[in-house]
Amino acid sequence: MHLSPQHALQQGLPQHYIGLMSGTSLDSIDAALIEITPSAFPRLVATCALAIPANLREQLLTLCHSDHALFSQLASAEQAFCELQARAVKDLLTAAQLDDDAISAIGSHGQTIEHAPGGHNAGPAYTLQLDNPSLLAELTGCTVVADFRRRDLAAGGQAAPLAPAFHQALFQGEHQPHAVLNLGGFANVTWLPAGNSMPLGFDTGPANVLLDAWYQRHHIDALFDREGHWASGGDVDPLLLARLLSEPFFHQPPPRSTGRERFHLPWLESHLTGQELAQDVQTTLAELTARSVAEGIQQLARHQPFRLIVAGGGAHNGDLCRRIADNLPQATLATPDAWGWPADWIEAGAFAWLAYRRLYHFPGNLPSVTGAAGPRVLGGIYAP
Numbered sequence: 001m002h003l004s005p006q007h008a009l010q011q012g013l014p015q016h017y018i019g020l021m022s023g024t025s026l027d028s029i030d031a032a033l034i035e036i037t038p039s040a041f042p043r044l045v046a047t048c049a050l051a052i053p054a055n056l057r058e059q060l061l062t063l064c065h066s067d068h069a070l071f072s073q074l075a076s077a078e079q080a081f082c083e084l085q086a087r088a089v090k091d092l093l094t095a096a097q098l099d100d101d102a103i104s105a106i107g108s109h110g111q112t113i114e115h116a117p118g119g120h121n122a123g124p125a126y127t128l129q130l131d132n133p134s135l136l137a138e139l140t141g142c143t144v145v146a147d148f149r150r151r152d153l154a155a156g157g158q159a160a161p162l163a164p165a166f167h168q169a170l171f172q173g174e175h176q177p178h179a180v181l182n183l184g185g186f187a188n189v190t191w192l193p194a195g196n197s198m199p200l201g202f203d204t205g206p207a208n209v210l211l212d213a214w215y216q217r218h219h220i221d222a223l224f225d226r227e228g229h230w231a232s233g234g235d236v237d238p239l240l241l242a243r244l245l246s247e248p249f250f251h252q253p254p255p256r257s258t259g260r261e262r263f264h265l266p267w268l269e270s271h272l273t274g275q276e277l278a279q280d281v282q283t284t285l286a287e288l289t290a291r292s293v294a295e296g297i298q299q300l301a302r303h304q305p306f307r308l309i310v311a312g313g314g315a316h317n318g319d320l321c322r323r324i325a326d327n328l329p330q331a332t333l334a335t336p337d338a339w340g341w342p343a344d345w346i347e348a349g350a351f352a353w354l355a356y357r358r359l360y361h362f363p364g365n366l367p368s369v370t371g372a373a374g375p376r377v378l379g380g381i382y383a384p
């Protein structure tokens with residue numbers, strides 16, 4: 001017999017949720033199936049990453065950088081994106097040998113097209129995720145929770161980062177302070193003081209977005225610099241680094257969040273003299289990520305020792321992780337695998353967990369991170 005989520009929770013039975021995440025890197029749709037038991041730690045059960053095909057990637061990138069997109073273009077990208085999400089869900093359920101009625105809800109983040117928590121040209125704050133939860137519910141037969149960010153924004157918050165509440169659920173309560181660093185297209189950090197004090201966190205700036213863009217400009221073999229091999233062979237250009245670090249975002253006090261609308265290839269090019277070697281630019285970009293991450297974390301750590309849990313695709317970039325470690329001598333680097341959560345799956349897991357929070361009317365944001373007026377229940381529910 002299939003129990004409703006409410007009955008399952010009352011009886012202390014495990015429930016299953018799926019999180020769908022495709023971040024700013026536009027590399028893949030990540031689907032994570034998690035198990036939640038009221039008294040236990042969220043457990044990662046199965047995963048599926050579906051690469052975003054080149055034509056959809058192009059469509060989405062065009063929308064991200066366009067200021068005059070047509071509704072029909074939005075609708076076409078949204079439909080293709082949603083169909084890919086539905087395929088990821090089907091593949092995930094097959095891998096886990098579960099039926100759709102075993103899923104309490106899917107948490108769909110959607111694809112961020114533009115994030116402007118401070119508004120644009122004195123207009124209202126907005127954050128736009130391409131998403132069609134109605135179609136996803138139709139295609140999968142599952143309850144879908146979506147539109148996670150706008151309630152925090154409505155309460156005066158940045159609507160980002162949202163993963164820190166999940167980082168708190170996974171990693172809080174250790175004897176030593178912990179920082180969780182997500183190295184996706186952008187980097188965000190969550191500071192978890194020892195014990196159970198309030199977490200802090202914010203976006204530190206670009207993680208891979210500029211590294212990927214510059215690599216793609218000079219290579220046709222891959223979408224990113226595997227293991228940071230190219231970057232590791234160049235030299236940091238100190239003058240370029242100083243110019244890049246003078247960007248006001250790096251000096252803005254929290255709460256703060258950012259995206260492709262601020263950090264993009266033309267932004268980088270506006271700081272180049274044209275005399276630089278391409279490889280040295282890549283090295284300098286890696287150092288930019290490391291320095292901005294380290295300076296952000298140091299504001300929170302204030303030079304005390306802590307453990308640094310590194311997650312997101314950038315965790316596989318040995319060159320980048322070495323640079324971060326060199327800039328944070330008091331940090332001990334750790335991988336989240338020790339908690340049963342491989343580096344690539346925390347973001348998707350977070351949106352599965354946020355769907356669970358929504359069904360039970362639990363808050364999903366951390367006002368100490370986003371700056372919202374208070375805790376808020378995030379997202380809307382789309383019945384199957």
Ligand SMILES: Nc1ncnc2c1ncn2[C@@H]1O[C@H](COP(=O)(O)OP(=O)(O)OP(=O)(O)O)[C@@H](O)[C@H]1O
Binds near residue numbers: 185312
């Ligand atoms: N083996 C690797 N070596 C170097 N870089 C890697 C490797 N694997 C992944 N990456 C980097 O990680 C990026 C993808 O990371 P991830 O999926 O966490 O980012 P994202 O999709 O932007 O997610 P989010 O915005 O949710 O954090 C790739 O674009 C690439 O730059």
Ligand SMILES: [Mg+2]
Binds near residue numbers: 023027028
């Ligand atoms: Mg990704």
